[in-house]
Amino acid sequence: MLVSAKEMLDKAKAGHYAVGQFNINNLEWTKAILATAQECNSPVILGVSEGAGKYMGGYNVVVGIVNGLIKDQNITVPVALHLDHGSFEHCYKCMDAGFLSVMFDGSHYPIEENVAKTKQLVADASARGVSIEAEVGSIGGEEDGVVGTGEVADPAECKAIADLGIDFLAAGIGNIHGKYPANWAGLSFDTLDEIQKLTGDMPLVLHGGTGIPTEMIQKAISLGVAKINVNTECQLSFAAATRKYIEAGKDLEGKGFDPRKLLAPGVEAIKATVKEKMEIFGSIGKA
Ligand code: 13P
Numbered sequence: 001m002l003v004s005a006k007e008m009l010d011k012a013k014a015g016h017y018a019v020g021q022f023n024i025n026n027l028e029w030t031k032a033i034l035a036t037a038q039e040c041n042s043p044v045i046l047g048v049s050e051g052a053g054k055y056m057g058g059y060n061v062v063v064g065i066v067n068g069l070i071k072d073q074n075i076t077v078p079v080a081l082h083l084d085h086g087s088f089e090h091c092y093k094c095m096d097a098g099f100l101s102v103m104f105d106g107s108h109y110p111i112e113e114n115v116a117k118t119k120q121l122v123a124d125a126s127a128r129g130v131s132i133e134a135e136v137g138s139i140g141g142e143e144d145g146v147v148g149t150g151e152v153a154d155p156a157e158c159k160a161i162a163d164l165g166i167d168f169l170a171a172g173i174g175n176i177h178g179k180y181p182a183n184w185a186g187l188s189f190d191t192l193d194e195i196q197k198l199t200g201d202m203p204l205v206l207h208g209g210t211g212i213p214t215e216m217i218q219k220a221i222s223l224g225v226a227k228i229n230v231n232t233e234c235q236l237s238f239a240a241a242t243r244k245y246i247e248a249g250k251d252l253e254g255k256g257f258d259p260r261k262l263l264a265p266g267v268e269a270i271k272a273t274v275k276e277k278m279e280i281f282g283s284i285g286k287a
Pocket of ligand 1: 023047084085176177178179206207208209210229230231232233
């Protein structure tokens with residue numbers, strides 16, 4: 001069933017584990033992630049960036065795919081469909097299409113404007129039963145053409161945004177989207193600790209989940225992170241499996257060029273990546 005992400009993340013924070021947000025790009029991706037969540041009896045969040053929403057044909061298409069799979073594939077674990085790094089306008093577009101969770105990324109606005117826009121969205125989202133994530137301190141790296149430098153958030157600003165009534169908070173702590181550079185300074189756990197002390201029970205969100213060492217992930221969870229976003233790692237495993245299939249000439253054998261066969265190794269690779277992440281995050285069996 002499609003649900004808001006509030007209850008699953010409150011439970012995760014109280015239970016000291018994290019729910020994975022896995023970004024989707026198409027039917028295959030969505031089906032693979034939902035099947036794995038069901039197999040692992042794990043709650044799951046499907047992240048959709050504005051670019052992925054456009055690629056799939058629009059937010060109504062996304063909602064149709066997800067709801068259809070939940071029904072026809074008998075998915076009974078809690079599933080939240082969540083706009084990832086949304087603009088103010090797109091948060092409304094997604095809510096209108098049936099998303100029950102949105103992220104408003106106002107991190108590039110001056111803090112006063114981020115506060116004002118977040119406040120407005122909190123009022124409208126809560127009236128519709130939609131959970132809302134806000135961001136303080138831009139997450140570095142590149143996502144959908146938006147490049148950030150990997151700021152460390154100001155804990156006082158985090159508290160100001162958390163107090164507006166949002167459901168979970170993404171705070172930059174040196175994490176970045178995509179691959180981490182060899183000279184990456186790591187996560188700022190002192191900042192995370194300070195943010196958690198100021199924001200209390202609020203579930204915290206770690207973006208850029210690809211390539212963070214397991215010990216760092218577990219330490220972040222121990223300091224209040226209850227949602228971890230993973231996108232690039234599924235893309236990398238999908239691409240590697242597809243390349244292997246093509247390089248082995250399988251697409252030229254028999255009916256190997258049939259998209260259902262051509263995409264199958266990539267789909268299996270995504271399932272393995274998602275399962276591995278759910279194990280590390282501790283969400284298996286928590287549905
Ligand atoms: P990665 O692409 O680094 O896994 O990050 C995903 C993410 O944070 C989506 O918001």
